[in-house]
Amino acid sequence: MSQSVPSQSRAASADAAAGSRDKVALAMFVVLLLSYVVNAMDRQLFSVLATDVRRALDLSLPQVGLASTIFTLGMGLAGIPTGYLLQRMSRLGVSILGLIIFSVATLLTAYASGLADLLVYRFVSGLGEAMQLTAILAIGTTYFVNHRAMAASSLNFTFGIGAVVGPNIGAAILNATHWQMPFIVFGLAGIPVLLLILLFVRPWFSEARADEDLSAAGREEDAAESLWAPRPVLLATATVFAGLSIYGYLGLYPTYLREAVGFSPREAALAVSCYGFGALFSLIGGWSGDRFDYRKLLVASLLVAAVSGGLLFTELSRSLPLHMLLSFIFGVTISGMVYANLSAGIIKSVVRRKAAQASGLFVAALYIPAAFAGYILGSLKNVVGWTPAGAGQLAGCAVIAALLCLMTGRLRSTPGA
Known part of the structure; x- marks a missing residue:
């Protein structure tokens, strides 16, 4: 009996130390997520300014549409190589x-003089964004192994914050100054965030290895x-x-609002920011995916997204409040x-030591096609x-994605597949 008391005391101390360590790790993850807010602000800025960039540089609608989404080509091309780079750096x-x-690429966009250098700056910004996204996704899903969907969704939650703040701040600056x-401003915003990361994020958190026994419960049988x-x-x-649907919306929906519906830059930014509010539901989405069958959630969400996304481009949605509501629903789903x-x-579909490569596969699959x-x-x-x-693009692509997710539920994978 006398020996069990010290044993219980040591176990309690170990649990307390682990809990304290996890709280510190969560705080460091929040700092990294703050840097992703800046990423999201940069990413959402161009679509609101697309009409002004088009006029200033004398671009056609397809050209400015390409410039709006070409950064995703950089993200996609960098995705899988970054996954392997994470094994060496x-x-x-x-x-x-x-x-x-x-x-830096966002800052240089202000000094673009034509389509060629504009596309280069946008492409390079995508390379940087993919490196950051893949690294943070690998950090979160490796350390918080019991809550991988929550860790992944937290990035999109912070993206939602940037998607709300970025368009509105960008529109306000545009109204007060000029399109450059x-x-x-957004390019220089990375400096204070960089300092925070250097000061507060420690390697024991960011470099936790996939073969460490952080939790035995984080492994999927299949x-x-x-x-x-x-x-x-x-x-x-x-x-x-799904990426073709998402970036069809993000790339030219604000242009549609300004050129076809007749909204002002501020009204278009307000409608687009409601998509960002919808993205704030990512934590609920991740929580649901960790507790329920994520494949069924995907099918249902994609079908609702198809309906709301399709309605955004119809004659039914000529009022600002209705655009805000439909954008919000599209963003949530x-x-x-x-x-x-x-x-x-x-990430769940592969063994844990493949988490970084799986993160890269997701980034590549989402962003390479989305570039176009x-x-x-x-x-x-x-x-x-x-x-x-x-x-057709928003609804049709979402329906195809839903059918593919439905097919995954019929598979019986084995660990060695």
């Missing part, structure tokens, strides 16, 4: 390097050994079509639920008009 170092790259100034097993491939393909559970789902979402929508608009083009 510290995750924190990759995250910091990504922050520096996309901040928002890019300058996790595959290869990224190219049927389930991760099907989920990645669903991500491709496609960003709050779909993004969170596709990213976590791909704005160009596709702009080209379709020139052929069939705004409503068939916008409703």
Whole structure:
């Protein structure tokens, strides 16, 4: 009996120390998420300013649509290589390097003189954003292994904050100055965030290894050994079509509001920011994905996104309040639920030591095709008009993604698949 008391005391002390360590780790993760807010602000800025950039640089609608989404090509191309880079370089170092790259590229966008250099700056910003996103996603899903969907969704939650704040601040700066100034301000915003990361984030958190026994409960029975097993491939393909829907909206929806509906920059920014409010539901989406069948959640969410996204480009949505409501619903479903559970789902579908590569696969699948979402929508608009083009791309791609997610539920994967 006398020996059990010290044993219980040591166990209680160990639990207390682990709890304290996890709280510190969570605080450091919040600092990294703050840097992702800056990422989201940079990413959402261009679409609100697209009409002004188009006029200043004398671009066509397909050209400015391409410029709106070309950064995702950089993100996609960098996704899988970054996943492998994380095996050779510290995750924190990759995250910091990504922050520096996309901040500098955002700043240089203000000095673009034509389509060619504009596309270069936008593409390079995507490279940096992918490095940061992949690194933070790997950090969160590796350390918080019991809550991988929550860790993944927290990135999209902070994206939602940036998506709310970025367009409105950008529109306010535009109204007070000129189209270059928002890019300058947002580019310089990376400096204080970089200092916070250097001061507060420690390697024991950011570099926690996949083979450490942080928790035995974080492993899935049907996790595959290869990224190219049927389930991760099907989920990645669903991500491709979800990305075409998401970035069709993000790339040219504000332009549609300004040029077809007749909204002012501030009104268009307000409507788009409601999508960001919807993305704030990512934490609920991640929580749901950790506790329920994420595949069923994906199918239901994608179908609701198809309906709300399609209605955004119809004659039914000519009022600002209705645009705000539909954008919010689209944001809740496609960003709050779909993004969170596709990213976590791909990571869950493989063994834990493949988490970094799975993060890269998700980034590549989402962002490489999305690079052309704005160009596709702009080209379709020139052929069939705004409503068939916008409703067809947003709704059609979401429905295809839903069917692919439905197929994954019929698979019986094995760990060695």
